[in-house]
Each structure stands twice: as C-alpha cells, then as structure tokens.
Amino acid sequence: EDQVTQSPEALRLQEGESSSLNCSYTVSGLRGLFWYRQDPGKGPEFLFTLYSAGEEKEKERLKATLTKKESFLHITAPKPEDSATYLCAAIYGGATNKLIFGTGTLLAVQP
Amino acid sequence: GAVVSQHPSWVICKSGTSVKIECRSLDFQATTMFWYRQFPKQSLMLMATSNEGSKATYEQGVEKDKFLINHASLTLSTLTVTSAHPEDSSFYICSAPGVIGANVLTFGAGSRLTVL
Numbered sequence: 001e002d003q004v005t006q007s008p009e010a011l012r013l014q015e016g017e018s019s020s021l022n023c024s025y026t027v028s029g030l031r032g033l034f035w036y037r038q039d040p041g042k043g044p045e046f047l048f049t050l051y052s053a054g055e056e057k058e059k060e061r062l063k064a065t066l067t068k069k070e071s072f073l074h075i076t077a078p079k080p081e082d083s084a085t086y087l088c089a090a091i092y093g094g095a096t097n098k099l100i101f102g103t104g105t106l107l108a109v110q111p
Numbered sequence: 112g113a114v115v116s117q118h119p120s121w122v123i124c125k126s127g128t129s130v131k132i133e134c135r136s137l138d139f140q141a142t143t144m145f146w147y148r149q150f151p152k153q154s155l156m157l158m159a160t161s162n163e164g165s166k167a168t169y170e171q172g173v174e175k176d177k178f179l180i181n182h183a184s185l186t187l188s189t190l191t192v193t194s195a196h197p198e199d200s201s202f203y204i205c206s207a208p209g210v211i212g213a214n215v216l217t218f219g220a221g222s223r224l225t226v227l
Contacts, residue, residue, distance in 0.1 A: 032214050043117075043204045043218035044155070046211055087154065091214055098145070099216060101154040 002027040004090050006102035013078055013109050021073040021105045023088030032091040033071050034099065035064050037084045044087055047073075078109045114138070115207050117219035124195055125227055131191045132222045134161075134205030140185035141207035145216065146178075149202040161188040161205075195226040 005024045013019055025033065032051055036044035048057045050066035057064050061082065063074040073086055085106045089099040114137045124130050134144055142163045147155040159180050160168040167180035177199075179191040192199055202223050206216040 034215070036218075041202075041221070041223070043115075043206075043221045046215055046217065049212060049215055089155075098157060098160070099155075101156075103154040 002090075002092060002100060004088055004100055004102040006086075006088050006105050008105060009103070010106040011108070013075075013107070015079055015109055015111050016077045018074070018076045018078070020075070021086055021088075021107070023071040023073070023102055024069060025071070025088075025090050026069075027090050027092035027100070030090055030092050033066055034089045034091070035062075035071070035073055036087040036089065038087055038104070039084050047086075075107070078107075080109050080111050083107055083109045115141075115205060115210075115217050115219040117205055117222050119222060120220060121223040121225075123225045123227065126196050127194055129191055129193045130195055130224060131189055132203055132205075132224075134188045134190070134207075134219055136186045136207050139207075139210055141188075141209070142185060143208060144182065144188040145206045145208075146180065146188075146190050147204045147206065147218075149204060149221075155204065158190075158203075163188075192224065195224070197226045200224055200226045 007022045035047040038044045048064040053068045055066050061076050065072045085104040087104045088102040116135045118133045144161040146158045149155045158173045161180045161182040163182045169175045182188040202221050204221040206218040210217040
C-alpha cells in the first residue's frame with residue numbers, strides 16, 4: 001500500500017537545539033516529495049520539493065534531504081517561531097498533483 | 112503574491128442543514144482545485160479533485176451526493192456539505208497547483224465546520 005509515514009509524532013526542543021524530522025515513504029514511482037509547514041487553524045504552507053535521491057534544499061534554518069526510502073527535515077538552531085506541524089507529502093505514479101500526506105510532526109521549540 | 116482564498120474561515124450549523132464553502136484563486140486561474148479534509152491530530156485526506164467546467168472526481172469512500180463540488184469558473188470552486196451531521200465536523204482545505212511550481216499545491220487557510 002502506498003503510504004507516507006512521519007516520525008516522531010511530536011518533538012519538543014530547546015531553542016538552539018538542532019534535530020531532524022523523518023519522513024518514510026513506500027510509494028510506487030515517486031515523482032516528488034514535499035514538505036509543508038502548518039500552523040494551528042491554518043492551511044499548509046509550502047517549504048520544499050525534492051525530486052531525486054541525493055537532492056538537498058535549504059531555507060533559513062531548514063534543510064531537506066531525500067534518499068530512495070526517506071526524507072529528512074533538518075532544523076538547525078531552531079527558534080520558538082519554528083514551532084508548527086511539519087507535513088511531508090508525496091506525488092507518485094501517474095497521479096498528477098494528488099498528494100498523499102503523512103500525519104505530520106508537531107514541533108515545539110521552547111525559549 | 113498569488114493566493115488561494117477560502118470563505119468562511121469557520122462556520123457553525125445545525126444538523127441537517129447545508130453549508131457552502133468557497134475557494135477562490137486570486138490573481139491566477141485554476142482549472143483544477145483539490146479539496147482536503149483534516150480531522151484533529153490527523154493528516155490531510157484528499158476528498159475530491161475539482162475540474163473547471165466538468166464533474167469533480169471523488170476519492171474512494173467520499174460520498175459525491177453529500178459533498179457537492181462546483182467549479183463554475185477558473186477562479187472559483189465551491190464545496191457544499193449537504194444535510195450535515197456532527198461527524199462531518201472537520202477542517203476543510205482547498206488547494207490549487209501551478210502557482211509556485213507545476214506540481215506544488217498552494218493551500219487556502221481552511222474552513223472549520225462545526226455541526227451541532
């Protein structure tokens with residue numbers, strides 16, 4: 001069954017304490033792996049798209065990487081404003097623009 | 112920049128009534144829009160693909176007669192929850208592709224539906 005699994009479900013960090021979020025996928029013919037940020041009561045906000053194993057993308061304190069089985073979202077020296085739910089999603093097979101989402105990682109960064 | 116706008120952001124209704132949620136693409140045309148539903152502490156689940164000028168495509172398990180989708184123009188898609196019941200209470204989010212990139216979805220802010 002095609003699915004996207006994220007871990008951990010929740011993560012609490014101290015400000016400045018770097019860590020990584022994991023997204024494992026078992027889909028046939030991955031065409032794109034996406035990371036979104038979702039604040040409470042809001043729609044997801046696009047962060048990154050990764051298309052092939054070995055690809056990396058960075059934005060401020062965030063860096064996303066992709067292997068053939070999983071993706072990582074590395075957060076370096078996080079700040080309280082980085083607190084949010086981070087969602088991973090995949091486009092696969094012949095589906096165009098139809099994303100399958102993971103359940104997300106709820107990140108809390110304490111000052 | 113280009114935005115996907117949803118209205119209302121929240122709505123409370125009585126059981127048995129119908130509720131319409133609008134999704135507009137601002138400053139761009141969207142021939143396709145996607146409707147998602149998100150229950151508390153769960154991920155986004157695709158409900159249907161809204162196609163301008165044609166019938167929507169529903170995902171397996173989603174009742175098309177209960178969740179009516181109309182995409183009458185290139186900038187507006189509507190989701191109507193008919194005869195709503197408490198179990199329909201959820202966060203409904205629409206999205207459109209092609210603003211940031213061809214395969215990247217831009218999401219609206221979502222609509223919180225509470226059915227009493």
